[in-house]
Amino acid sequence: MSMIEMTGICKAYGGVPALSDVRLSLEPGRAMALIGQNGAGKSTLIRILTGATGRDSGQVVMDGQDVDFASPYEALESGISTIYQEINLIPQRTVAENIFLGREPTRLGMIAYKTMNARAAQALAEFGVDIDVSRPLGDFNAATRQMVAIARAVQLESKVVIFDESSSSLDRREVEFLFSAMRKLKAKGVAIIFVSHKLDKLYAVCDDVTIMRDGRTVGEHVLSELSKKQLVEIMLGKTFDAFTRSARTEAPRETAARLRAKDMQTNSGLASVNLHVAAGEILGLAGLLGSGRTETAHALFGADKLTHGSIEIQQKPVAFDRPADAIVAGIGLCSEDRKVDGIVPDMSVAENLTLALLPSLTHWGIVDTKRRDEIADVFIEKLNIKVASRTQKISQLSGGNQQKVLLARWLAMNLSILIVDEPTRGIDVGAKAEILSVIKDLAAEGLGVLLISSEMEEVVAVADRVTVLWDGQTIADLSGPQITEDNILSTIASGDAILDHAEGAA
Amino acid sequence: MTDLSSQKFPQFGDLRQALAQYTVGIAFLALVLLNLLITPNFASMNTISVNLTQVCTIVIVAVGMTFVIASGGIDLSVGSTMAIAGALAPLIFTGAFLGITDPFFGVVVAIVLPLVVGGCLGLFNGFLITHYNIQPIVATLVLFVTGRGIAQVLTNGSLQVFNRPDFQFIALARLWGIPVQVFIMLAVVFLGAFLLRKTLFGRYLLASGGNAAAAKMVGINVRWVRLVAYAICGVLSALAGLIVVARNGASDANLVGLGIELDAIAAAAIGGTLLTGGRATILGTFLGACVIQLVRYTLLANGVPDSAALVFKAVIIILAVRIQRKHVN
Known part of the structure; x- marks a missing residue:
């Protein structure tokens, strides 16, 4: 059974349709790439799924139940976490506090820092991150901060984790690290939506792909059955000559x-x-x-x-x-x-x-x-x-x-x-x-x-x-x-x- | 495809922007209409004169404040700068300070020197902010607190009363029946608007306030631009201080410019200047100050006490900021 089934989603802003009859289907334990050009409607769709924006019509089914989240918080409570490029955590607070923000373990009404730190360290260790969780989040680099966001999603027992362009600020090694974390999430049965402009990366980690164009779903495929060129063609809706190196006829000029x-x-x-x-x-x-x-x-x-x-x-x-x-x-x-x-x-x-x-x-x-x-x-x-x-x-x-x-x-x-x-x-x-x-x-x-x-x-x-x-x-x-x-x-x-x-x- | 969103939405944006832009003008006209209906003798030369006179100093200070806000800062010290300028002037033309005996020369110095001092105080603020990276609200708090103290020390804390028509002409003289200070105010508004809109400095100011990092990357000397903004604010505050003491025929270091920073900030905010910097309108600030003044006048003229008028001012500020927010989103 699908984890998430969105059908017939429509949304217009001031009379201009942003989404018309969009569908998206998400399986547990699989990663789905959501791609499309700027303005294709990816962000609007994500905002609707996470309750940040209301929809005009259509249906969202999660685990067999109709849902309509009024706010991102409601979506989070129901198990949908989003990890953004600019992470929405608090840099001044410690890593552990961030992971447990809003659900701190308490003892006699006080925050049980020892327990919290230990559990935070354990959660991060699962993804191979070994850092001092009692230091402020802002002390760490972008990649580590994303790992913290992922650990938080796991701590919230999220069933769906959305990665919104979250790999664009990472270098190759950090991306590998992120991908291994995503694979671990998949192994736990979490469903993943991965929004990215970088096609190479999608192939490295995603199983399925949903392609959007002009506010519509124009393709739903198993990624391995689609070549990169086909993918780009569907996305752009035209035959696309990938920029290939033009034949170099002349040697570089020997100018000063x-x-x-x-x-x-x-x-x-x-x-x-x-x-x-x-x-x-x-x-x-x-x-x-x-x-x-x-x-x-x-x-x-x-x-x-x-x-x-x-x-x-x-x-x-x-x-x-x-x-x-x-x-x-x-x-x-x-x-x-x-x-x-x-x-x-x-x-x-x-x-x-x-x-x-x-x-x-x-x-x-x-x-x-x-x-x-x-x-x-x-x-x-x-x-x-x-x-x-x-x-x-x-x-x-x-x-x-x-x-x-x-x-x-x-x-x-x-x-x-x-x-x-x-x-x-x-x-x-x-x-x-x-x-x-x-x-x-x-x-x-x-x-x-x-x-x-x-x-x-x-x-x-x-x-x-x-x-x-x-x-x-x-x-x-x-x-x-x-x-x-x-x-x-x-x-x-x-x-x-x-x-x-x-x-x-x- | 991509451009669908970027080309169609702006038209809605423009409409809303236009609405937000003219909100203050609409509010001003509405207040005028309201007064014509309910306030007795509103459409008289006397009422106009009273209102213009009272709004003068707020407008002058608010224009300076608008420059500072446009640069991404704030200046809390404007009232203290007014007090210092107001304390200095009588000391100079009475000969107590500098010992100038020639009356004409004394008055000239009594006007010019406080303006220079005001500019220097502004530079001091700007220096703290640009060279020591102190947050503007903290940096100008220094002068906000000490400035009034300095003014009190200058005057030994006592009220200085004087009668010097040759100095007081900047507030009391009339041209075609209109007080000279009104012309000074209009000149400040006109020059301010010109500076902000038409000159390199004005554009650099908005770029620095709108995105300082981007401004630096195109070679704009952001520090210098900010420094000048604070200096302008200082000079205009000093000018307002001179007008206040000239109008009253007395200089009271405890009261000159007290609380004016809030009126000035409110005037800018109501007028449509973005408090985070990068967008500013001098005409808006002028109308914003007029709206504040008219609300106060309307309530007073209709028997509502001054204390209650303050609450109305708060409501207007909330409305103004709310309209701005909508516009931003």
């Missing part, structure tokens, strides 16, 4: 490096980073999370100070105290997390797009709004940004379009070097290909691009050369035919070996 970093070290964790980018070249920066990719970007952009080493632009040494210096020198940075340090949510598309350019649109301190709007329009058209109008707030755009605005912000500056950190994170597959082709076009026009991406296939598809980082150090520089997913992975793997060797010797 426009940007060169030598032996960069920072307090943020860079130990020895060397790299160089030429005009018209896309340099891919590969490495695991924590290998120093984003830190390299920040160091090159003047956001982190160098403690050692040097940066040269066109053979001239430069020193940046702050991003403003780097911008003047012709470097732009599209940062990793649009929401954290990219968009200014309350400002319009036009204002966000011209934010870096603004000083040059100013006479006597007064902004020339006419010119600003003209420039905004040019880039909205050039990058095919989908907006209702340029005065629309950027926070109302989809992720892919926000990303395009941020790219345009730097393009408008006529820079010589652009650093793009995870340009396609959290963006649906269609928009991803579009963003990547924009980046390729820019390089073709002579821009030097430093591309940072966790998605190996992206790096392989567009980079002319790849610099591989391990633990804050450059360990390899690949070019031409050397650039394959296999090669990069084995380089990273050997980085591990080098570190192990060093540790063994110590």
Whole structure:
């Protein structure tokens, strides 16, 4: 019997249908992937299942009984836990307190801390996590925090655990760890819903897949019977040419490096980073999370100070105290997390797009709004940004379009070097290909691009050369035919070996 | 497909946004209409003059407060800055401080110096906040507490009464029958709106308040922007302090600007400025202050005691914030 059976679910917002006749069926002890482009209705469906949003019509059956949760709390009480990317636990409280939040074991009306800590430690040990549970949750990294969230779900005896994009901030090893925890949950008979944009990951852990498009269920399959290509085709509703590496007809141009970093070290964790980018070249920066990719970007952009080493632009040494210096020198940075340090949510598309350019649109301190709007329009058209109008707030755009605005912000500056950190994170597959082709076009026009991406296939598809980082150090520089997913992975793997060797010797 | 949600919803958003934007204007007009119906002699030059005079200082301080709030901060010390400026001015033009005997020069210094001091006090607030990373509410609490103390020390805690038309013109003189302070207020509102809307500084201020990390990443000197916002707030507070003592013909360090920080914050909030920063409207703040003033006047003119008026003010603030919330979601 199904654990969850959702049928005929409909939901409209202000007359616009978000879900129409959606179905979803969940078996105990199996993991189901829920996929679809941004706006396909995944989140709305999850919100309905967890009681965060009401439904207009349709039926939800859990364990053979009709249910209609009025709040996420009710859903939780009935055994549905959700684990989000940004975890909804309390960082200031201890790990044990978080696991038992709301159902603390008590003795004579007081919290029995000893019992609680012991049980928390035991719950985590089950997933191979051995940490001091009496320390605040905020002391631990994202992966550990997710394990705590999982332990909490287990403690609540959840029958259904929903993972909502919860693996996107984890590196490869951490993801493996998360997956082994998910497999243990399955072995306990828990039903899992796994929402993710990363198709590789789905195949590693999921048994079934439900595909959504335009607010409808367009496919329910056993995952192993479906190829990745078929999956993407159903999701996009069109034949999709996965971005494959275009045949490299010409060898990388032997031009002098426009940007060169030598032996960069920072307090943020860079130990020895060397790299160089030429005009018209896309340099891919590969490495695991924590290998120093984003830190390299920040160091090159003047956001982190160098403690050692040097940066040269066109053979001239430069020193940046702050991003403003780097911008003047012709470097732009599209940062990793649009929401954290990219968009200014309350400002319009036009204002966000011209934010870096603004000083040059100013006479006597007064902004020339006419010119600003003209420039905004040019880039909205050039990058095919989908907006209702340029005065629309950027926070109302989809992720892919926000990303395009941020790219345009730097393009408008006529820079010589652009650093793009995870340009396609959290963006649906269609928009991803579009963003990547924009980046390729820019390089073709002579821009030097430093591309940072966790998605190996992206790096392989567009980079002319790849610099591989391990633990804050450059360990390899690949070019031409050397650039394959296999090669990069084995380089990273050997980085591990080098570190192990060093540790063994110590 | 993807754009269905991003293109259709905004239109609803825009409608709601527009409604939220004009709420304060609608509330203001409703209050005016209500008064025309129930308050005797409301549509008289005298009533308008009284209301404008009373709202003047709140508006001036609230404009400064709006800048600070837009930057993502708050300034509790505005009342104390008013008290210091109000205490300084009479000391200067009476010659007790600095020993200036020339009456014209004395008055000029008595106006300029307190404004400079106000700006410096604002810079002090900004410095604590940007360089020591102290939360604005705590940092400005320092001056909130000590500032009034300083003003009392300056005046030995006694009421300073004076009669100096050459100084008091900033409040009492009339142009076409309208008090000069009203023109000063309108000038502050106009310049404030221009600064926020049209200048690089204004846009940088909103970007810094809306997302400081993003602002830094495009090369904006967020510290400097915040510092200037507090300095502006300090100067405007000092200006309000001068107007208050000029109007009263007396400077009382215990009372000048007492509790005005709350009115100023409320005016900004009612006007549609987001208290978390990043969205601000000077015109909204102006109307917000007018709404507060009109509510107080309506109740007083109709025999409701001042203490009860405070409760109504609370209700209005709750309504204003609630409308903002809806708008945000």
